[in-house]
Amino acid sequence: MARLLVLGGTEIANRFVAAVREAHPELEVILSLAGRTRDPRLPDCETRSGGFGGVEGLSAYLKAEGITALVDATHPYAAQISANAAAAAKAASAPCLHLVRPEWVAGPDDVWHVAESNEAAARHLEVLSAAEPRKVFLSIGRQELAPYKALGNCSFVVRSVEPPEEGDLSSGAELILARGPFSEADEIAFLKDRRIDLIVSKNSGGTATYGKIAAARALGLPVVMVERPALPGGDVAGTVETAISWLSGIS
Incomplete structure (x- = not known):
């Protein structure tokens, strides 16, 4: 069975997991949390908590667990985690997507x-x-x-x-x-x-x-x-729908 690892802890990660379970019920989804928030809101899927041990640890996990694809849906300011995700996915030869909600844009009445x-x-x-x-x-x-x-x-x-x-x-x-x-x-x-x-x-x-x-x-x-830190190179989606389309394209 194909396995998807989602780095979450955000509202958009939870919505993505729910959408994946509906659009791709054949996928096994694992949601990974940093473990810093007590009583987090969680979707119905397998979860794990805590770090991986940097790029090497995450890459080893992807290989050992047979992860088919990695989706980084962490907070837009979790720059180190996003960088580690991109590097680890590359090392493990797994496709990686950064799912990040679009930025707010100042209007004419904003200061x-x-x-x-x-x-x-x-x-x-x-x-x-x-x-x-x-x-x-x-x-x-x-x-x-x-x-x-x-x-x-x-x-x-x-x-x-x-x-x-x-x-x-x-x-x-x-x-x-x-x-x-x-x-x-x-x-x-x-x-x-x-x-x-x-x-x-x-x-x-x-x-x-x-x-x-x-x-x-x-x-x-x-x-x-x-301002947000820059994302590492790789595929980026701004909506759950776009991320589901990306997942359909690699599965």
Whole structure:
């Protein structure tokens, strides 16, 4: 039986697995998770949790388990995992697809300050808060908070699914543990209630967290948008439907 390994942990990965099971019931699907999120939302399929041990470990797994194809459907900012997936698939002579939802695009009423990294985003905040203190909504997850700790003229509201490591939060920061989706109306109320002046966001794409971007537009708030890292070479799909077509072409 043909076997498909999906590197997941995202909403689009779950939708892809469900679509594969319907379109290709003959395929055995294995969903791999990093294991960093407690009680993740999972589709009905075989799962594994934890890392592989870099490129060599993943390549060895692909060969040992007889994996027919690899689909990298991890978060758009999981650059190292995507690079490892591409290299391991090449080493194992297995086709590899990167399934990543399209980026958000700024409209005429959006006020975005685009930054190539969190370090660059922190420098943007330093400039934007030079004249007066700013209250900032950090919506970048829990693992990349360090660049913002030294900004003395900013106070922070941090929202993430899991709590950050002790010491990663800035002194006095408000931590909110929540999982999307978040509607535009709820985000408007959230931003008003906490008197947010600025938002820092990753360009994650999709609909689950787009509410904050729409809310910022409605309230006229600036957004410091952290750009995605470049994907490694290989096939790329922006939708589940395109990924299913790719899978049909190699099976």
